[in-house]
Amino acid sequence: MFTLILAGGEGRRMGGGKPARLLGGERLIDRAVAIARQWDDAPAVALRSCRDNGTPNARVLQDRLDLDGPLAGLAVGVEFAVREGAERLLLIPADMPFLPEDLLERLGEGLGAENGCAIASSGGHRHPVCSLWRLDRLASELPHYCASGRRSLMGLAEAVAAVEIEWSTDERDPFFNINDECDLAAAEAMLD
Numbered sequence: 001m002f003t004l005i006l007a008g009g010e011g012r013r014m015g016g017g018k019p020a021r022l023l024g025g026e027r028l029i030d031r032a033v034a035i036a037r038q039w040d041d042a043p044a045v046a047l048r049s050c051r052d053n054g055t056p057n058a059r060v061l062q063d064r065l066d067l068d069g070p071l072a073g074l075a076v077g078v079e080f081a082v083r084e085g086a087e088r089l090l091l092i093p094a095d096m097p098f099l100p101e102d103l104l105e106r107l108g109e110g111l112g113a114e115n116g117c118a119i120a121s122s123g124g125h126r127h128p129v130c131s132l133w134r135l136d137r138l139a140s141e142l143p144h145y146c147a148s149g150r151r152s153l154m155g156l157a158e159a160v161a162a163v164e165i166e167w168s169t170d171e172r173d174p175f176f177n178i179n180d181e182c183d184l185a186a187a188e189a190m191l192d
Contacts, residue, residue, distance in 0.1 A: 001104075002086035003040035004077035005032045006070050006129055007056070007094035008048035008063040013180040019047075019056070019094045021184060024191045028178065029056045032094040039090060039104040044080065046073030067146060070129055070153050075142060082139050089138065093129040093177070097187060100174040106165050107132035116141065116160025123169040128153035130175060134160070 007019040007029050019029035029045065033056050036043035044059040061080055063072035074091060081089045088111075090104055100106075107118040107130075116137030120130035131153075137160045145156050167174050178184050 001040060001088045001090060002077070002081040002084060003036045003043035003090045003092065004061075004073065004081070005029070005036055005043060005045045005056075005058070005092055005094055006073040007032070007045050008070075008073045009095075018178070021178075023097055023178070023184065023187050027056075028097060029094050031097050032056075032092065033058045035097075035099050036090075036092060038101060044077065045094070046076055048072070068151055071146070071151050071156065074133075074153065074156075075146065078133075078135065078139055078142055081135055087135055089133045089135055091129060091131045091133065095178045096127075096130065096175055097178065098172065098174050098176050098190065099130065100167060103130065104132065106167075110163050110165040112163060114161055115163045117157045117162040119154075119157055119162050119164050120167060120175060121164045122167040122173050122175045125175075126154060126164060127175045128157050128162075131157065131162070 009018060020027050044061050045056045046061045046063055048063045061076045064075045067075055077089055092099060111118040111132055116134045118132045120127045141160050145159055178187055
């Protein structure tokens with residue numbers, strides 16, 4: 001199993017450099033690496049550029065420049081994981097600092113033989129950036145999907161017969177996403 005952290009977004013709504021933003025005195029990217037190490041001793045981070053995001057304390061893979069969005073990170077992660085002989089790829093983003101500890105376990109349990117992907121969902125929203133992929137299915141489908149011009153992770157997940165795994169939001173949404181300064185402030189308040 002290989003874990004990939006997506007950190008290639010521009011973070012325009014925050015003025016750029018989102019993975020380097022501090023939450024509780026720690027960069028978002030460093031928090032994500034620490035979370036990923038619960039499941040994988042050697043996770044990697046997919047970045048568009050280290051220029052605005054700093055260098056994380058993990059292996060760094062450069063997003064595929066011919067693709068946009070999260071798909072650019074996933075594509076380079078797939079290439080790397082296949083070379084490493086991994087069978088599954090766990091995908092998480094750098095901007096969801098409260099991911100549940102049972103993420104890998106529950107996604108793995110929900111991933112049936114007929115599914116190429118298991119996606120987390122909460123509060124009626126799917127989170128394709130929090131997903132577990134079968135690399136054999138993904139590696140064979142990804143070139144066709146990219147050639148079609150489509151770029152949605154959800155579309156790719158649907159192409160490999162994804163299953164959705166629901167988490168409760170009763171206490172707080174474990175997939176709370178930091179997109180702007182207001183979200184960052186809200187996340188700070190959640191730390192207390």
